[in-house]
Amino acid sequence: MQNKITKLYNIKYPIIQGGMIWNSGWRLASAVSNAGGLGLLGAGSMYPDVLREHIKKCKKATQKPFGVNIPMLYPNVEEILQIIIEEGVKIVFTSAGNPKLHTSRLQSEGILVTHVVSSVKFALKAQEAGVDAIVAEGFEAGGHNGREETTTFTLLPMVAEKIQIPLLAAGGIATGKGMLAAMILGADGVQMGSRFVASEESSAHLAFKQKVVEAQEGDTQLTLKELAPVRLLKNKFYQDLQELYKTNPTKEELKELLGRARAKRGMFEGDLEEGELEIGQISGLLHDIKPVSEIIKEIVEEFNLAKKQIASLNCC
């Protein structure tokens, strides 16, 4: 039983684990791939030599396909691409940046390129650039996010209407029902981030994971739109930002408050007060930290159960 996404990546389930900074090391990526999904290493928080080490460890930990997510506006992109080619990684997810720059070069090395977009316009550009698949990510997603603020529920059918290549949905999806709903709206598969943050194998600090599973609806907000929009838990750092906003700050003042390494401090070192805690709105639906194998099993079971239950929806 295969669909466009499982065929493309040669995986069992069309479930991709987002390659998130400070969360997505070799333990998480290999666990997801071993459970039948597609694990991604998050290169955005790794120096090139750290990424190489994670790739090597991931290859030892799984015989299944895995990939690397690269935010194309980060420094060291050239070095990272070189390592990916040298290490024989065959799946790359790119986000931000122009997909025209590297897609054909990577593909000529036998690498599948999937690009993450937040709008119909960027989806069309990525398709023109020749990428193998697209991730359409809605406003509810954690971390960095689009300026159009288009939500998963509306972005999916609008992108699906315009593109022909395989389409993954991201933003707000953490369950089998969410996966099924996304597929009805036009997706061939899903990318989940927040759900895998709250896994045993995520490299995030335990204090951050616990904060994520305690989060309620309304506890995140998209902010720092003047720099690059990012969805965060509303902790002390977020409140400090809101105080600064009252003074009509310049971009430089915002950058100064943000400072350096806030995301590492929050998500990796567990400083819940001063750190930047990136997570999606769907964290309000997450109540427990679990092993990846259980997460995937539950998603697939719920997906199949929901599929059956739909047949008995008596309303039209």
Next chain:
Amino acid sequence: MQNKITKLYNIKYPIIQGGMIWNSGWRLASAVSNAGGLGLLGAGSMYPDVLREHIKKCKKATQKPFGVNIPMLYPNVEEILQIIIEEGVKIVFTSAGNPKLHTSRLQSEGILVTHVVSSVKFALKAQEAGVDAIVAEGFEAGGHNGREETTTFTLLPMVAEKIQIPLLAAGGIATGKGMLAAMILGADGVQMGSRFVASEESSAHLAFKQKVVEAQEGDTQLTLKELAPVRLLKNKFYQDLQELYKTNPTKEELKELLGRARAKRGMFEGDLEEGELEIGQISGLLHDIKPVSEIIKEIVEEFNLAKKQIASLNCC
């Protein structure tokens, strides 16, 4: 074949037409009710005597149930409630305001009360107040909107997890697939706004309807958050607002630019430059103005087709 929503309102399909200001007069509401959905008059843009006239005309135009939407923070609420009771309207949708204030009084007159919310917290308050059903409306919805910015895809399962009474989904839904996805995420039915704006029977100006069906993904934005968050098409008025925002305006300066009757000017009188054009993100998926009977027929057909197609999703 009935579900919680069709039973509650005694209608054929669990499709509610949002009671939108300047769009939802007796022609639209009666057309929706005659087509098997539930039509709502939008009291928010009607003086009490105008509402009474619309109710009388709606009663003549349909034998089916219809209702009235009342934004509870508008002036004349007491007079409007009196008219609804006098005219024997049996379905009321309330939005904004505290549902505790009027719910039991209306129910004692044999009126069903449904309250619109944008968060889990308000959903729980509405359930405690004893309302008969809840509309959970996501960030992508047009017009006035919640402060939490929670999207339909994430709000629905989080509300469904906490409440026991019938649940309608709103925000981003305009198709049969959207309806099916919403029901998978926990809704018992849907409320659609934008789709019915672009109907022949909506009382909006034709120029506004045409603007709506020309809208693309990314053409709306939530703004005026300091007063009451509202989602608008990004026209000249919206751009003027953004210029004002650069000056760090006070609430009073924002109110002054907004002025009076902008929504009427835009949506009812068709001033696409200076008017306030309230519409949802899903407008990017709407491509034609159609009669209500066709809209409902297409939604139901697409819903049933999608239901069948799910059975053949081969991926898990």
